[in-house]
Amino acid sequence: MITKDNYASEVKKYQPKPKLLRNCIKAFLVGGLICAIGQGLTFFYIEVFGFTEKTAGNPTVTTLILIAAILTGFGVYDKIGQFAGAGSAVPVTGFANSIASAALEHKSEGIVLGIATNMFKLAGSVIVFGAVSAYVVGLIRYLVEQFL
Amino acid sequence: MKIGKNSWQFNQGVYIQSSATVTGPKEKQGPLGETFDYSFEDLHCEASTWEGAEQALLTKSIDICMGKTNMREDAIDLFISGDLLNQNVTSNYVARNIESPFLCVFGACSTSMEALAIGSSLVDSGNCKNVLASTSSHYSTAERQFRYPTEYGGQKPDTATTTVTGAGTLLINNEPSDIQIEGATIGRVIDYGMNDPLDMGSAMAPAAADTIVQHLKDFGRDPSDYDLILTGDLSSVGSPIVKKMTEQSGYDMEGIHRDCGLMVYQANQQVFSGGSGCACSAVVTYGYIIQQLKQNKLKKVLVVATGALLSPTIVQQKETIPCIAHGVVLQRVDV
Amino acid sequence: MFMDFFWAFVVGGSICVVGQIVLDVFKLTPAHVMSSFVVAGAVLDGFNLYDKLIEFAGAGATVPITSFGHSLLHGAMTQAEEHGFIGVSVGIFQLTSAGIASAILFGFIVALIFKPKG
Numbered sequence: 001m002i003t004k005d006n007y008a009s010e011v012k013k014y015q016p017k018p019k020l021l022r023n024c025i026k027a028f029l030v031g032g033l034i035c036a037i038g039q040g041l042t043f044f045y046i047e048v049f050g051f052t053e054k055t056a057g058n059p060t061v062t063t064l065i066l067i068a069a070i071l072t073g074f075g076v077y078d079k080i081g082q083f084a085g086a087g088s089a090v091p092v093t094g095f096a097n098s099i100a101s102a103a104l105e106h107k108s109e110g111i112v113l114g115i116a117t118n119m120f121k122l123a124g125s126v127i128v129f130g131a132v133s134a135y136v137v138g139l140i141r142y143l144v145e146q147f148l
Numbered sequence: 149m150k151i152g153k154n155s156w157q158f159n160q161g162v163y164i165q166s167s168a169t170v171t172g173p174k175e176k177q178g179p180l181g182e183t184f185d186y187s188f189e190d191l192h193c194e195a196s197t198w199e200g201a202e203q204a205l206l207t208k209s210i211d212i213c214m215g216k217t218n219m220r221e222d223a224i225d226l227f228i229s230g231d232l233l234n235q236n237v238t239s240n241y242v243a244r245n246i247e248s249p250f251l252c253v254f255g256a257c258s259t260s261m262e263a264l265a266i267g268s269s270l271v272d273s274g275n276c277k278n279v280l281a282s283t284s285s286h287y288s289t290a291e292r293q294f295r296y297p298t299e300y301g302g303q304k305p306d307t308a309t310t311t312v313t314g315a316g317t318l319l320i321n322n323e324p325s326d327i328q329i330e331g332a333t334i335g336r337v338i339d340y341g342m343n344d345p346l347d348m349g350s351a352m353a354p355a356a357a358d359t360i361v362q363h364l365k366d367f368g369r370d371p372s373d374y375d376l377i378l379t380g381d382l383s384s385v386g387s388p389i390v391k392k393m394t395e396q397s398g399y400d401m402e403g404i405h406r407d408c409g410l411m412v413y414q415a416n417q418q419v420f421s422g423g424s425g426c427a428c429s430a431v432v433t434y435g436y437i438i439q440q441l442k443q444n445k446l447k448k449v450l451v452v453a454t455g456a457l458l459s460p461t462i463v464q465q466k467e468t469i470p471c472i473a474h475g476v477v478l479q480r481v482d483v
Numbered sequence: 484m485f486m487d488f489f490w491a492f493v494v495g496g497s498i499c500v501v502g503q504i505v506l507d508v509f510k511l512t513p514a515h516v517m518s519s520f521v522v523a524g525a526v527l528d529g530f531n532l533y534d535k536l537i538e539f540a541g542a543g544a545t546v547p548i549t550s551f552g553h554s555l556l557h558g559a560m561t562q563a564e565e566h567g568f569i570g571v572s573v574g575i576f577q578l579t580s581a582g583i584a585s586a587i588l589f590g591f592i593v594a595l596i597f598k599p600k601g
Binding site: 001002011072073075077081097102108 | 196197198199292296297298299300301302303304305306307340341342347350353354384385386388389392393396418421
């Protein structure tokens with residue numbers, strides 16, 4: 001008997017569960033592929049442009065961001081995202097997609113109030129939590145290093 | 149005239165004179181593609197913004213609906229319309245170009261039947277002669293308002309639904325035609341504590357069941373008195389739940405119930421658990437169902453449009469999702 | 484060379500799997516997952532663990548968003564060595580500027596050129 005009180009648990013059987021294993025395999029393959037492409041880019045920047053292993057990270061990330069932004073523009077990245085889930089959201093390309101998609105979405109409200117204002121609608125939380133946590137961890141580490 | 153507790157019976161005779169359905173390209177590829185009056189080939193509907201595209205859908209459906217009659221636009225006594233967007237912008241902005249008085253309604257995806265029930269009641273009472281009842285929704289305007297930017301690569305669960313891009317319009321008055329609007333049951337707001345905006349089927353099913361059961365009680369009927377009991381957008385998640393819930397109230401809808409959200413798309417169109425949105429019930433009912441009634445393949449249909457009355461802000465504030473459903477009875481009459 | 488690709492693939496893929504599990508099992512929004520991952524990257528780097536992962540996996544560790552937290556902290560700590568206490572806040576965006584600046588720039592250009600597909 002479905003009642004208001006037991007509704008949430010009674011209807012669970014009608015709600016399709018996320019296919020966890022399949023989703024994880026897809027996330028692994030796509031996420032791994034994006035990282036492998038990143039590795040290729042890193043080698044490319046080291047071999048061709050003389051970057052070191054430490055400094056090659058920046059051009060690698062920048063290139064991936066460019067690719068993700070273009071794929072977002074062509075309306076491809078959201079299809080990849082539906083397939084790959086975290087596989088395309090966790091790499092830095094997902095960060096770029098969240099910025100480019102928000103910017104593109106609000107184009108109709110103008111360049112200033114639309115694109116520029118809304119660009120960080122989704123990615124903002126990543127930057128906020130990144131900066132705050134880096135600050136807190138950095139401060140703790142600094143104090144620990146100073147006084148211990 | 150009031151009948152039972154929450155229902156109206158239109159004794160003076162309210163009839164559908166003309167109907168129109170307009171959709172986007174994806175709906176055209178669906179199983180009911182041939183039943184729509186017009187389908188835009190592109191999601192932008194020849195407009196420069198998504199909001200403009202939705203207005204184009206609604207305008208087109210009104211134009212086609214009026215074009216099917218020889219009635220002049222100034223004969224319309226009232227235009228009733230609603231949509232999903234904040235401040236009902238689609239309806240309000242389209243109404244700028246309509247000469248007649250305008251009532252704007254919001255019932256989320258139940259708007260189609262809300263507008264039709266109000267319009268029928270006004271015709272029945274004699275306050276209006278000719279009423280135009282419309283609704284619209286657009287995939288991209290709904291996505292950007294309720295979810296994420298359309299190009300954002302977030303993964304949606306299988307319980308999610310796909311907003312139907314489309315609009316439907318009906319012209320009703322008291323001149324006998326072959327489809328009569330017999331009655332309506334106005335729903336109550338029901339909240340069973342569901343809070344997942346990506347699973348509206350589960351949230352809306354209790355509201356649909358409540359309205360269906362109340363309707364059958366009010367009119368003293370059984371599901372078998374209908375050829376079809378059609379829910380708006382419960383999808384593959386909510387449909388079995390509503391069947392189960394009406395059954396435990398003593399009304400078995402097996403073989404009689406269908407859901408617009410499961411009729412408008414094919415399974416292979418990647419629409420998750422089905423279609424949703426104001427236009428979902430409108431394009432199915434005002435197109436396919438009305439054609440079936442005209443061809444005498446259906447005689448009596450109860451359409452129960454279901455709406456989830458949520459906003460992204462209040463969902464993020466950890467509130468649950470209140471839902472509503474309104475039912476309207478369409479029946480074939482031989483004139 | 485091949486092993487570099489292999490480990491980048493495996494480690495990067497595995498980090499994504501963790502993200503997928505958090506998404507599906509705990510039903511968090513992508514924004515929650517991304518934010519937690521950045522915090523996790525900063526915390527791991529606080530214990531000097533993330534650098535070891537980068538040495539081992541290369542792009543498998545630098546491409547996931549966790550490396551953003553790691554780079555933010557690295558920037559802060561580099562400046563802290565020079566300027567002490569104040570350096571922590573001065574240096575935060577030092578190493579990540581390329582990523583953020585390019586994301587803004589490319590996002591802006593894409594928004595100007597393209598039309599949303601819907």
